[in-house]
Amino acid sequence: MVMSPAFPEQGDPTIPTDQMLGLAPAEKPRSMFRRGLEVFVENKLAVVAVGVLVFYVLFCFFGPLFYHGNTTDVQMGEITLPPGAGHPLGTDKDGIDELGKMMRAGQITLEIGITSGLLASVIGMLYGAVAGYVGGWIDAVMMRAIDALMSIPIIFALIYLSATRGRTKTVFILAIALTSWFSLTRLTRGDTLTIKVRDYVAACRMMGGRNLRIIVRHILPNTIGTTIVNTSLTIANSVFALSVLSYIGLGLQAPEDDWGGMFATGSSYLDQNYWWMIYPPGISIVLIIISCNFIGDALRDAFETRLQKR
Amino acid sequence: MTAYLIRRTLQSIATLFIVSLATFGLLHLMPNGVVRGMLGQRATPQQIAYVTHKLGLDKHIWDQYWIWIKNLLHGDLGTSYIRNQSVDNLVKETLGQSAYLVGLALLLTIVLAVPIGVLQATRRNTVTDYTITTLSFIGYAVPVFFIGVILRDIFQVKLHWIPTANQIDSFSSAFGQPEQMVLPVGTLVIGLVAGYSRYMRSAMLDELTQDYVRTAIAKGATKRRVLYRHVLRNALIPMATLVGLSLPGLVGGALLVEQIFNIQGIGLLTINAAQQNDFVVVLGTTMLTALVTVLGSLVADISYAALDPRVRLT
Numbered sequence: 001m002v003m004s005p006a007f008p009e010q011g012d013p014t015i016p017t018d019q020m021l022g023l024a025p026a027e028k029p030r031s032m033f034r035r036g037l038e039v040f041v042e043n044k045l046a047v048v049a050v051g052v053l054v055f056y057v058l059f060c061f062f063g064p065l066f067y068h069g070n071t072t073d074v075q076m077g078e079i080t081l082p083p084g085a086g087h088p089l090g091t092d093k094d095g096i097d098e099l100g101k102m103m104r105a106g107q108i109t110l111e112i113g114i115t116s117g118l119l120a121s122v123i124g125m126l127y128g129a130v131a132g133y134v135g136g137w138i139d140a141v142m143m144r145a146i147d148a149l150m151s152i153p154i155i156f157a158l159i160y161l162s163a164t165r166g167r168t169k170t171v172f173i174l175a176i177a178l179t180s181w182f183s184l185t186r187l188t189r190g191d192t193l194t195i196k197v198r199d200y201v202a203a204c205r206m207m208g209g210r211n212l213r214i215i216v217r218h219i220l221p222n223t224i225g226t227t228i229v230n231t232s233l234t235i236a237n238s239v240f241a242l243s244v245l246s247y248i249g250l251g252l253q254a255p256e257d258d259w260g261g262m263f264a265t266g267s268s269y270l271d272q273n274y275w276w277m278i279y280p281p282g283i284s285i286v287l288i289i290i291s292c293n294f295i296g297d298a299l300r301d302a303f304e305t306r307l308q309k310r
Numbered sequence: 311m312t313a314y315l316i317r318r319t320l321q322s323i324a325t326l327f328i329v330s331l332a333t334f335g336l337l338h339l340m341p342n343g344v345v346r347g348m349l350g351q352r353a354t355p356q357q358i359a360y361v362t363h364k365l366g367l368d369k370h371i372w373d374q375y376w377i378w379i380k381n382l383l384h385g386d387l388g389t390s391y392i393r394n395q396s397v398d399n400l401v402k403e404t405l406g407q408s409a410y411l412v413g414l415a416l417l418l419t420i421v422l423a424v425p426i427g428v429l430q431a432t433r434r435n436t437v438t439d440y441t442i443t444t445l446s447f448i449g450y451a452v453p454v455f456f457i458g459v460i461l462r463d464i465f466q467v468k469l470h471w472i473p474t475a476n477q478i479d480s481f482s483s484a485f486g487q488p489e490q491m492v493l494p495v496g497t498l499v500i501g502l503v504a505g506y507s508r509y510m511r512s513a514m515l516d517e518l519t520q521d522y523v524r525t526a527i528a529k530g531a532t533k534r535r536v537l538y539r540h541v542l543r544n545a546l547i548p549m550a551t552l553v554g555l556s557l558p559g560l561v562g563g564a565l566l567v568e569q570i571f572n573i574q575g576i577g578l579l580t581i582n583a584a585q586q587n588d589f590v591v592v593l594g595t596t597m598l599t600a601l602v603t604v605l606g607s608l609v610a611d612i613s614y615a616a617l618d619p620r621v622r623l624t
Contacts, residue, residue, distance in 0.1 A: 144321070148328035151603045155562035156596045159584045160336060240453055247455045248569050248581045267459045267570075270467055278463070282456050290451045 036302035046298030049291035056288060060106035069100025080269075083276050090276035092265065101262065102280055109258040112169060112242050113288070116176040117235030124181030124234075125227045128188025129219050133196050133211070143189070146182050154179050158245055167253045176241045184230045191223040229299045236292035243285050259285050314615065322608045329600045330382070334375055337589055338367075361391070387594035392586055397594035400579055406481030408575035412564050414491065415498035416553065423503045424549075427510020428542060431518065442507070449504030454563045458497040458570035465493060479574040494571045498563050502556070509552050513545040520544075547618045554610025557603045 040046055069087070075095030083090045089098035131142040149157075161175035195201065196219065204214050243260030245251050251261045259281040266277030362368050366377060381388065387397035430439045449457075465471045472489055483490075517523070518541055526536045565577025572578075576595055583591035 144324060145328055147321075148325040149332065151325055151558060151607070152329055152333070152596060152600045153558040153562040153565075153603065155565055156580065156599055159580060160333065160592055160596055162584075236451075243453060244455065244566065248566070249585055250581070263455070263459075267462075270459065270463055273467065275463075278459065282459065286452050286456055289453065290448075293451050 036299075039302040040298050043294075043298040043301065045294050049294035049298075052287055052291045053295070056106060056284065057110065060103050060110055063103040064100070067099060067103070069097030069103075071096055071100040071104055080272075080274055080277075089280055090274075092277055093269075098276060098280065101257070102259075102284070105258050105262050105281065106284065108169070108252065108256060109239060109242060109260070109285070109288075112172050112176070112258070113235050113239035116173045116180070116238045116242075117231055119173065119177035120181040120234045120238070121184060121227050121231045123177065124184030124230070125188050125220065125223065127181065128185035128190075129192050129215055129223060131185070132189035132192030133215055133219055135193075135196075139189075143186075146185060149179075150182050154241065155244060158241055159248075159250055162245055162250050167251065169252065169256075172242060172245070172252065176238045180234055180237050180241065184227060184234065187226045187230065188223045191226055192219050195219050195222050225303050229296060229303060232292045232296040232299060236289045236296070239285065239288050239292070311615070315612065318608060318611060322604050325604050326601060329604075330379065330597060331375075333593055333596050333600075334378060337593055338371060338374070365391070382597065387598070388590040390583070390588050390591045392583075392588040393591070397591055400591060401576065401594065401598060403480070404574055404576050404579045407478060407573050408564055408568070408577060410481060410485065411491070411494055411498070411567065411573065411575060412560055415495045415502060415564075416560065418495060418499050419502040419506055420549070420553075422499065423506035423510055424542075424546070426503065426507040427514055427545075428537070430507065430511040431514030432537065434515065446504035446507055449500050450508075452501075454497060454501055454566045455570060457500050458493070458567055461493050461497055462570065478572065490571075494567045494573060497567050497570070498560070501563060502560065505556065506549070506552060510545065510549065513548050514541060517541045517545045544618075547614060550610050550614045550617060554607035557606040558599075561599050561603060 073096075075091070078087075078091050078095035079093055081087055081091040081095075083098075087097050087099070089102065091097055092101070127142070131139045157179045158175055161178070162171060165171045165175065196214075201214055201218055204218060209217075242251070242258060243263070246258050246260030247264045249264065251258060251264075257265075262281040263278060263285065266274060266279075266281065269277060366374060369377075378388070385398065387401065389396050390400065393400065426442060430442050433439050466473075472493060478487070478490055522540060523536055526540050527533075531539075561577075564575065565580065567573070568575040568577040569581055576599070580592055580595045583589075583595070
């Protein structure tokens, strides 16, 4: 005797298919990512912003493969040349080619900006999730600590860190990351407070799930949207922070330089009108920061219905 | 209200305590030691031992912290061994200029941002609104140092409207040369107005949807009267909080502006001290700015509560 299957197998003739009923094949339900992407692409400014970022990444990391400007040797015969043949962006006070230097400095700016932005996001997300999940007095202490750290003007904290810890790339990444995770922590904590009372968290706990598992498997995946949206804003802030430090002369140890440092050097020659040493790095910093902000806004509109702007 | 005042004040004190622990800790956990940082790599062991002893760095870390805090509470920020001057003195020489710069910028910002926000809210979703929104976005996103350098380039170097020569090194020179303060204040105001006017716009829009607006119109009040007697007064209240919240950013912005325009203020003092590894000064000014910002947000919170009787304090 054949047991009747609990579930009808595929092709079971007793179940009418859409085709047999004369229906068009059902559209595959669009994923949240897909829908978000559509909203994002509709935002023209954000698409342009992505284009700008892609351009700068290509320019900084692949540009040196095609353009070989002199970025190392002092050329006393070629100092402070305005843009022209051989030097599309002119040269600086040591005769170093500005376009080649822009690429190298851009690499450093983007590396530090992006790495510290990502690091800050991870710190902010974990701290917020733990504070919100644990709750009680530990949460109160953790959040008061944030209030305290936020009351130190960030520049002072950065000056402090870079002055006391040396001026290497790693120090900058850490210093900037450590001073830019506070707002994300507050958002993540808020999310966590609403998630931890959901039924599925209770179910997980009932089945013996430990706190660590609940945080990693349930809380964090549900707050990741906030984090992603915030990350592009954090990267913008990191680029800004690095530029500020370099601008006030507390940037990377020479000969390494970033756009902020180039901008500072250029603007010290403001009276001589060496505009090609000021505006290319300055405008690049501004474009990166504005692009990241636009992308952040668009991501928020696309993925975060809760935080939509007015 | 009294309970709130006490709780909020205690909170501020706790905040400052954490700030002091964090800054002090960072300084004294330096990989190579404070003294080596100050004296440089070529210092002899004897020199290092001498300065270490002189600064009291051979004591236990908690004793050091205790001494530092005790002096701090007595208004003694320490002595700079590089400048051979007390930090109190250095602060006294520079605080006036910074306060003048920040105060003027804040005042001008409020004078400008409130009407702009009102204008945008009353002309919501028109060309005027969109234009101002775009401009304020740019003003908000462009870094202070870039705005400052552009303004200098245009008005000092290209147009020669403002002479470049003078350095502002005292309060009287800041006060006595208003033309030298135009660009520094302007630089700060551009970024601030951008943020504040957005806030003002949304506060106005919030208030415009309230029931009391409809009531006032129903009772025959003119549009003008509703707007200025009812809506504006309520929309101004959150601005108090905004001033408190924006203080840390404002102080940071002032630091950059001082560097760009060569104003000998607290910010430039901090920058120079950091470049010379003069940690006592950096520690002092960091604590001082933290104190100012914490006090500022305390005052802002309290005035918010005092201004708005609807705010219930528990």
